[in-house]
Amino acid sequence: MYLGIDLHKRYAQVAVIDQAGELVEEVRVKNANLDDLAQRYAGATAAIEATSNYYHVHDTLSEYLDVVVANPGKLKLIAHSDKKTDRVDAKQLARLVRLNSIPESYVPTDEVRKARALVRGRQKLVENRTSYANKVHGLLSEHGITEDVKPLSVEGREFLRELSLPAPWNSLLDSYVTIIETLTAEIESLELEIEERAGSLKETQLLMTIPGVSYYSALTIYAELGEIERFDGDKQVVSYVGLNPVIRESGDSRFEGGISKRGSGRVRWILVQCTYVAVHTCNDEYLRRFYDRLASRKSSKKAIVATARKLLVSIYHMLDREEVYDPPGVST
Known part of the structure; x- marks a missing residue:
């Protein structure tokens, strides 16, 4: 049996076809219940797309099924269809996996996933902090304040705390500075964890022998x-x-x-x-x-x-x- 599973946030549309390519079953299942379906078709091959929530589903299904993860970008190039529905997508995945034509996507190990979560999480926090620093610059510009203030520095934030703006901009400035301070503390905390994990992996230990690589x-x-x-x-x-x-x-x-x-x-x-x-x-x-x-x-x-x-x-x-x-x- 071959399963095509079109994943969404809370549910999945599943199409099952047999070795002859005949449709055996079509069903819509809550993601939380996918393991029940996988047990029924234990030993079959299944295809899912590399969506934002595929890690957990992949791990759950892999206990019972041979799971292939499709690269969404490459899949679009070979799976043309004038009709785009969940049912069509699920059947297309099932047919492609039966023909062994799925453009596969890399499934990272648990260790790599943890590393990705840390560095990508830090990047997101830094981006958010930069966004609020830009809001501060915009606020100062609106009020004709031309000093070269750096909201990300301790000195810059001390200057901003002492600055007197009319209401309600004074409240906004206080909020922005508080958020920057909070994000800075979270980034520093995450960096300690990143440093610890980098020091524990042989790959990163090797990489840190390169000049310029922290x-x-x-x-x-x-x-x-x-x-x-x-x-x-x-x-x-x-x-x-x-x-x-x-x-x-x-x-x-x-x-x-x-x-x-x-x-x-x-x-x-x-x-x-x-x-x-x-x-x-x-x-x-x-x-x-x-x-x-x-x-x-x-x-x-x-x-x-x-x-x-x-x-x-x-x-x-x-x-x-x-x-x-x-x-x-x-x-x-």
Whole structure:
């Protein structure tokens, strides 16, 4: 039997087909009751999409079924339909899994999920704090206050606390500053947990031997890449991160453009930041030499992105071989 399961927040539409492709059952089930359905079809193969809530459903179903997780973006390319309903989607998933044609998505381990939750949670808190800092700047601008105030600094917040604005803007300013202080405390608390987890994993310990890679950077790279064994080589990991150049060919012409920017923007951003620190602050001999050679004939931005790609290749081989950072041609 083959099950196509179209997941939603609280329920799932399920289609079951047999080996001949005939529809056996269609049913709408609460997500909390999916394990009952899975037990009835124990040993069957099921397909679900990688939605925001698929981790728990995947783990529940995997106790009884062989579960395949579909990549939503790639699935759209091969599952064209003029009629878009839950029932149609569920049947389409069931048919594709029967034909072994599901474009699979990576299912991270429990350890990787924990790391992702921490670094992505921190990122969300930082984004929220930045949003309120911008609200403070807007409020000051409305009242003609031109001082260069930094709401994220202790000194900046002390200045804001002493500032006198007319009502109701004074209340708004107090609220914004309080929220920034609360978020700052939560970020600092989360960073302690991130540092502890980064220090406990062999992968992140290896990554932290790279100049410019901190515990947060290391855990972000680990969380977004997942197990390194899932990649067939450094080219695949570079493509996954979106640091591969876009190449267009037409006849005898070949044009190499900017990077593809596919995949995780988080790890791409953190790699560029780490590379910048390694080159300009830590003066890493291996990366600096490569960067200087490119920067002499390209823009500094293109040079730093290309150097980040080189760093990612090194990271792949470090994790694959379980070796510390020891680039060739650099005296230790």
